[in-house]
Amino acid sequence: MRHFPAHDFQLRTNLTGARESAVCLKHVAAAWFLLSLFSASALPQPRSATFSFAAAGDHAQTDATVASLNKLATSGTAFYLALGDLSYARGSVGKESDWCDFVKSKLASTYPFELLAGNHERDGSRQGRILNFAKCLPDKLNAKGLYGVEYYFDYLGLARFILISPDLKIAGVSYDYLAGDPHYKWLSNRIDGARAAGIPWVIVGAHKMCLSVGGEPCEISSDLIDLLIEKKVDLVLHAHDHVYERSKQLTCASAHVFVADCVVDDGSDNEYAKGAGTVIVVDGTFGRAQDDINLGDPQADYFVGNFTGRNMNLTYGFMRYTVTPTRLTGQFVRSAGGTFSDEFKISAPDDPGDY
Numbered sequence: 001m002r003h004f005p006a007h008d009f010q011l012r013t014n015l016t017g018a019r020e021s022a023v024c025l026k027h028v029a030a031a032w033f034l035l036s037l038f039s040a041s042a043l044p045q046p047r048s049a050t051f052s053f054a055a056a057g058d059h060a061q062t063d064a065t066v067a068s069l070n071k072l073a074t075s076g077t078a079f080y081l082a083l084g085d086l087s088y089a090r091g092s093v094g095k096e097s098d099w100c101d102f103v104k105s106k107l108a109s110t111y112p113f114e115l116l117a118g119n120h121e122r123d124g125s126r127q128g129r130i131l132n133f134a135k136c137l138p139d140k141l142n143a144k145g146l147y148g149v150e151y152y153f154d155y156l157g158l159a160r161f162i163l164i165s166p167d168l169k170i171a172g173v174s175y176d177y178l179a180g181d182p183h184y185k186w187l188s189n190r191i192d193g194a195r196a197a198g199i200p201w202v203i204v205g206a207h208k209m210c211l212s213v214g215g216e217p218c219e220i221s222s223d224l225i226d227l228l229i230e231k232k233v234d235l236v237l238h239a240h241d242h243v244y245e246r247s248k249q250l251t252c253a254s255a256h257v258f259v260a261d262c263v264v265d266d267g268s269d270n271e272y273a274k275g276a277g278t279v280i281v282v283d284g285t286f287g288r289a290q291d292d293i294n295l296g297d298p299q300a301d302y303f304v305g306n307f308t309g310r311n312m313n314l315t316y317g318f319m320r321y322t323v324t325p326t327r328l329t330g331q332f333v334r335s336a337g338g339t340f341s342d343e344f345k346i347s348a349p350d351d352p353g354d355y
């Protein structure tokens, strides 16, 4: 039997005590974590809780942009998500505040005009850089992460908004969202965190998309699309193609062919069931000149057949979404041009209907 000197015994005793304390602390931490999860999910929002927000992309500084900003100012929305491609003004690196001033001149000073990068704000662009725009139109919603690039915020406990920059390089960092890379993990954890906290709706925004009939190719990774769909993100918001298009509700997607089995709800009645799959809205109609819709694109069948674009009832505007604990409605708000309209809702089984 080995004998320990007295000071050794004391050391062992202290170490044992420290280990037990650590184990005890771990139990306390685990209990606290579980309790916080339980508390969050055990405190559902009242049925009356609701808010509206707006979103679109591809802004510029045209007459249509002015019309959209004026419409936004009276839209009754709590905030706007600018889904990339902001000023388009050549030679404006270092002068991003000109466009910020233009935007701010149309909106209340307290209105949150939340930014996300587009390809026109990436590294190397001569039309402005996102981190400069972020200084003159700063976050007003307590965003966590890198505002303008990769960030999230929760709103009224009803929805988590996660904004990402796939296929863009910003401040020397490439945002690829390939399975297992740090950005992919960050996104995955933010989605899981929202579910664990009992937040009813998860909404992800990204400038670039894969599925579209507006002419832009699929430029984001299939890993990213698969992640969003596998985790049943309720609503995915894109811009980039200067058109409006709303998808069917999907449980999978292929960039090159239409897979009928991926469609869980064709959306033809403008109603979807919450949790059944993912709905994608591409809206790049805020102000920049529009693109053509190509109905011959093999991806066309992923969409509900209600489009606007340069060759199809060209209409400018943005989306207004209204969120309750059990329902998310989307409505195209026209600001200029044609007569296009669209409206849809995603409802949970326990949605009480109109109230």
Ligand SMILES: [Fe+2]
Pocket (backbone or CB within 6 Å): 058, 085, 118, 240, 241, 242, 284, 288
């Ligand atoms: Fe654009």
